Amino acid sequence: MKVLEAVNSWRRNTVVVGNDLWHADSNHLTQQQLEHRRARNIxxxxxxxxxxxxxxxxxxxxxxxxxxxxxxxxxxxxxxxxxxxxxxxxxxxxxxxxASYERALSAHEAHQEPFTPAISFVIPAYNEEKEIARTIRNCYLSHYPPEKTEVIVINDASTDGTRDEIVKMKQLYPQLVFVDWVTNKGKRHGMAEGFRRASGELVIQLDSDSRIDPRDIHNVVEPFRNPRVGAVSYHTEPVNADANILTRMQAAYYFLSFRILKAAESTFRMVFCCSGCASAYRREMILPLLDDWLKETFLGLPVTWGDDRSITNRVIQLGYETMYSSSVRAYTIVPTTLKQFIKQQIRWKKGWFVNSIFASKFIIKRDPFVAFTYxxxxxxxxxxxxxxxxxxxxxxxxxxxxxxxxxxxxxxxxxxxxxxxxxxxxxxxxxxxxxxxxxxxxxxxxxxxxxxxxxxTIQNRGWGTRETHTKPQPTA
Amino acid sequence: MRAHPYVFRSTSYFKMVFLLISGALLAVIVIGSIYVENEPALSPRAIFADVRGAYLSAIWSPYQNLAVASTANAKAIPVLTYHRLVRDVNDVANVTVANFQDQMLALKKAGWQSVSLQEFEEFIEGRRTLPEKSFLLTFDDAAKDSFYPVDPILKALGFHATNFVIVASSEIPRSTYYLVPKEIERMIASGRWSIGSHSFDGHRPYPADPAGQTGVYFADRLWLSEQSRLETVSEFSARVRQDLAAAKKDLETTYNVPIRSFAFPLGNETGVNGANNFPEGASTTEAIARSLYKFGFLQLNNQHFTFAFPTREALPGDIASMTAHLLGTDFIVRRIHVDHDWDGERLLSIMENGRMKTLPYEDDFSENRGWIPAWGALSIGRNNFELKATDSHSSASAFLDGSALWDDYGFDLTANWQSGHIFALADVIDSSTYDACVYSRGEVRIQSTVRGQTRTLVAKKVPAIAYSDSARLGIRVHGATIECTWDYASVLESYERKHAGGVGVQVWNETLGVAEAQVSSVIVRPYFASNTPS
Structure with missing residues (x-):
């Protein structure tokens, strides 16, 4: 755990202070060095x-x-x-x-007027006392006009000190929108509440333990210049990657699944899962979907996993494009024990299965190419x-x-x-x-x-974020 | 909705390129796999063998250009038989890769050099000479394991080998056990391999009676189940002829090489029991094979000298015509079957012992210098040579490898002889063709045995001949004379000697299982030097 703390604080510092290791150092290179580096890269x-x-x-x-x-x-x-x-x-x-990303964002004519829509961060939280304050603060550090930045945090009846942490942050940032529930409703309801309360044109959904590099926020809104784009998933890496062999392996897996698999989906602008840890949606597009989404059932029981996948599928169903962006760096915490990891995998597989069945009903009509090649x-x-x-x-x-x-x-x-x-x-x-x-x-x-x-175990529905084994059933 | 400068641009361009590239990849993998599958040089075994060959060549480079020890010409050369090389040390039928490697390296270090099948055939026919310490290395069946583990070793040592191919097995599609024709072509193209015939399809069991008991294809009459009868003798002959001719023709047309050698599969020589329903089967097959091939390879079975001699026409002129007639290769070539547990030293000693020995020859039995037990039990060591009949036999016999070309010599031996009869053998061609002085108590006899038929030439009562713990007896042969000696004195002569040959010892007793003698020393000297006691 000491290692984990040390790594976390290092990451925090680099993110907040902006000491970007692999981007910053290219600024002070001479032309010759740059050319040398380019040649070496080739x-x-x-x-x-x-x-x-x-x-x-x-x-x-x-x-x-x-x-x-x-x-x-x-x-x-x-x-x-x-x-x-x-x-x-x-x-x-x-x-x-x-190439596909750039093509999606190409304009009729040279058109570089600033694009700064109002944004709302939505953070549903449950028993996250350690990370929640940092997650909230990080949103306010975004390099974005403060008057266009909104942060909404939903405390889903946490039983630890999460509420106190949020109250502390509320004192620091009075504009923080704090939704405090006394009964546990589940993550999906937290997300929905966020969509409803949000005033921004774009809603950025974050996990209570994840954050987006504040300097990349312009890249967060960038893809939404194209009106066809409904949701974007951002490149996410584990912040605790060096904790042990399991987390290092997950770091490799995250990279593969974002930079290769999601990127591959993004080529045809149909990303099937805008990951819950860091994704943005068009609010106006989502609002009509919410009731249907909240009532989602499978085999007669409410679905409590794969919320991100489920909402993304509905966006695709509407006819919007969904994309992945590698130019935003987001960080999250991954399970450090095999047990947690396996539980997470099982939850994801359940989510994948239920939503694949859902999507299979419309995907052929929506895009036969993607349906049959992927x-x-x-x-x-x-x-x-x-x-x-x-x-x-x-x-x-x-x-x-x-x-x-x-x-x-x-x-x-x-x-x-x-x-x-x-x-x-x-x-x-x-x-x-x-x-x-x-x-x-x-x-x-x-x-x-x-x-x-x-x-x-598909009929076993749990709340589901990381380290919660004894979460009560949601009162949906 | 307000006008937006950002246009919708479809992904159809990427879809097209994606389909093209993915389709191309699919095609490359499928077509590539089909192509590579038929390309033996790219199989993992071949790649592994190449890597191993390079490695062995590197570590054995000091031996690669080893000077040949002798410049003399070989009079006869040995032939080795292997089947597959295996990793399993418990496989008693096949030599391990490690042992084979050890054997080949030992031979190379000792100056031995392998020859191609063609060189061997020409040598036997007297059309070419080969240096001493030449040998022919053969593998039966053309299994994958008789090529891939072997080839790197041949490559590293500059050796050559011969594989006897079972045509039908080589044509099994996608065989994982046998070499397929493309592999055999590649094997021949390497320049390190020759091929011979190992029948068309005669290497597996066939039913030989209605109960389904199996017989040996080339030795038994097979059961014709449709007609519920055994095949007739003429059907047997026709079938064998058809198989052997087809094998020769198929190999010659497929690989474009002359096929003049045939290795008998199974029964005829290896002691595999067939149905035994046709006593003349093996000899019939041999006669048919003789009409189609120049040479037929069988395994050695302790009844013959180890090395293969040139044909009777090709044997050097200084060998009397009758000797040449008996000793010279006449179709059958005998091979050393290398046992699974022989190391390099063991094989090397057998091959060195088989080389032509020179006179005078003295042996104190500190080790076995090539005495081959034709029957009975022979133990050699600690300066003693003990020959003993086994329980169910009345006699035991042994002869000295490498002595085949001797002529005009005296063979004296000192023995502990306490019962029965003791034979001093001379003019040994094989275990059933020799001349002998037979010593019994108070009597001596000269016998000539040719292909198992024994004739007493002359006999004589000699009271001095008695059991002794150091009986000094001998046989001298020169010209047409066979002479027996007791205590170095001539006791009997015959003038009916027909051929020359090597030396041997036999014991015989009318009671089963008791014949025995211990020999403490032997000396063989040229005739002119053998008249005086040493």
């Missing part, structure tokens, strides 16, 4: 592309061996081909993220992966011998290697890249099976 990228080529060759070799082995499992073979090409297609899509293949892959992993590790070795299993594992690691190359291509400074393999390993032998657990 060389580095060429190296990465060569590596990608080799990994692709390795994948082809592995696949060819899988087809040659006479004791191979045909079902597994078809599946590995399918999943490999699906993963590669995600990498391809992520390559066009930046949405449905993803559903097949996610559902098949645990089935195929158990087939590869249990059934196949018993019936066909170990060669299929071996090639399956080699294939998984080869694809992980390709992801790693893109990881390095997109963010050379991010130090957690070796953990991509660990993640692939963990996913193969543990996490993918959590889908089964999620489906079995």
């Amino acid at each position: 060389g580095y990228q060429a190296l990465l592309f060569a590596a990608a080529f080799l990994v692709l060759l390795a994948i082809i070799l592995i696949k060819s061996q899988t087809t040659t082995a006479s004791d191979v499992d045909g079902v597994l073979l078809v599946y590995t081909f399918f999943v490999t090409i699906f993963q590669l297609s995600r990498l391809v899509a992520s390559l066009f993220y930046t 949405f449905f293949p993803l559903m097949i892959v996610t559902i098949m992966t645990p089935v195929m992993a158990s087939r590869a590790f249990i059934y196949t070795p018993l019936v066909h011998g170990f060669s299929s299993t071996l090639y399956y594992m080699l294939g998984v690691f080869a694809v992980a290697a390709l992801f790693l190359i893109f990881y390095r291509l997109y963010a050379r400074e991010n130090p957690y890249y070796p953990y991509v393999f660990l993640w692939a390993c963990l996913n193969m032998i543990v996490l993918s099976y959590m889908l089964f657990v999620a489906l079995v």
Whole structure:
């Protein structure tokens, strides 16, 4: 925990003081140094592309061996081909993220008038005494006109010192909108209350433990220049990444899922989950959706997870575009114990499953391209992966011998290697890249099976943020 | 709604590019996989073998250009048989990679050099000479494990090997056990490998009776289940001929190399039991094989000298014509079957022992210098040579490897002989062709045995011949004369000697399982020097 505190305070300082390590230092470089650096970068990228080529060759070799082995499992073979090409297609899509982002924001004519819509930060909080004050203060530190900045915090009947912390902040910032509930209603209601109370044109939803770098706030509003954009998810990294091996692995996973997977979705301007830790929405667009969203049920019970995914899906359903922005840096805290982590994964999988069923009803009409190149293949892959992993590790070795299993594992690691190359291509400074393999390993032998657990326990509805095991059922 | 300067720009451009690139990737992976699958050089085994070859070449570079120890020409050369190289030390049928590596390195260090099958064939036919310490390295079955683990070692040592291919097995699609034709082509193209025939499809069991008991394809009459009968002898011959001819033709057309050698699979030599329903099966097959191939490879079974000699026509002129007739290779070539637990030293000693020995030859049995027990039990060591009949046999016999080309010599031995009869063998061609002085109490006899048929040439009562713990007996052969000596004195002569050959010892007793003798020393000297006691 001491390490965690130290890391947290370091991050806080860097964010607040603005000592940006990898952006700031390029300002004082000479022209020559800049050119040298550019040349080096080009060389580095060429190296990465060569590596990608080799990994692709390795994948082809592995696949060819899988087809040659006479004791191979045909079902597994078809599946590995399918999943490999699906993963590669995600990498391809992520390559066009930046171009697509810029294209979405291009204007008819040179038009650079300042764009400063009123913004409202919404922070639903439950038992967050340690972080809530910092989260609120960080909103007020935003480099944005104060008269256009609003902060709304909802205390969902916290049982610890959260309320006192918010009251302290209210004294510091009298303009803070403080909603204090005496009965626990659940996060979704907190978010909805925020949307309703907000006066800003844009609503920025934050988790009670997450924050956006105050200097990036202009990039937060930037995508909304385009009227078709309804919601934007911001690049988020774990602030406690260095706490232990699990958090480092999650840091690698966060990077993959934001900068590669969400970016790939963003290329076609259809991000299916604007992450709850840091996303912004158009308020006017959301308000009519709220009642329906709050009443969402699945198999007769109210849905208490995947709130972010659920609201994003409704935005997509309306016909708006949803995007991801890598030019905003947001930070959140990730679980530090395996138990918390697994619980979170199960919750996410439940959310993914319920919302995928919801989205499958309209996605073909909304955008057949995305439906058939991404949405449905993803559903097949996610559902098949645990089935195929158990087939590869249990059934196949018993019936066909170990060669299929071996090639399956080699294939998984080869694809992980390709992801790693893109990881390095997109963010050379991010130090957690070796953990991509660990993640692939963990996913193969543990996490993918959590889908089964999620489906079995789908009728068990908890409130759900991080460290709450004994949260009361919401009184929705 | 107010006019907005930001326009909607669709993502259709990205969709198109995405589809193009992803489609191209899919095509590359699928087509690439199909292509690579048929490209043996890119299989992981091949890549691993290449890496291993480079590694071995590096660490063995000092041995690579080792000067050949001898410039003399070989008179006969040994042939080694392996099947697969394995990792499992408990596999008693196959040599481990580690042992094979040790064996090859030991041979290389000792100056041995392997030859190609073509060189071997030409040597046997007398069309070329080969330096001493040449050997032929063969593998049966053309399994993947008889190429991929072997090739790096050959490459690093500059060796050559021969694989005997079972045609039908090589044509099993996507076989993970046997080399497929593309791999065999690549193997031949490496320049380090020759191929021979190991039948078309005669290497697996076939039903030989209605109960489904299996027989040996080339030795048993097979069961024709549609007609509920055993095949006739002529059907057997037709089937064998068809298989052997098809194998030769198929290999020659597929790989464009002449196929002149055939390794008999299973039954004929290896002692695998078939249905035993056709006693003439093996010899019929041998006759058919002889009509199609130049050489037929069988395993050694302690009845022959280890090395393969040139044909009777090609044997050097200084060997009497009858010797050449008996000793020269006539179709059958015998191979050393390398056992799973031999290390390099063991194999090297067997090969060194098989080399042609020179006269005079003295042996005090401090170690085995090449005595081969044809039957019975032989133990050598601690300066003693003990030959003993096994429980169910009346005799035991051993002969000296590498002595085949001796002629005109005297062979004297000192033995502890306490019962039965003791034979001093000379002119040994193999375990069933030799001349012998047979010593019994009070009697001596000269016998000539040719292919198991024994004829007594002459016999004589000699009262001086008696059991002794140091009986000094001997046999001298020169010209047409066979001469027996007792205490270094000539006791009997015969003038009907027909051929030359090596030396050996036999014991015989009418009672089963008791024949035995211990020999403490032997000396073999050129005839002109053998008349005086040492």
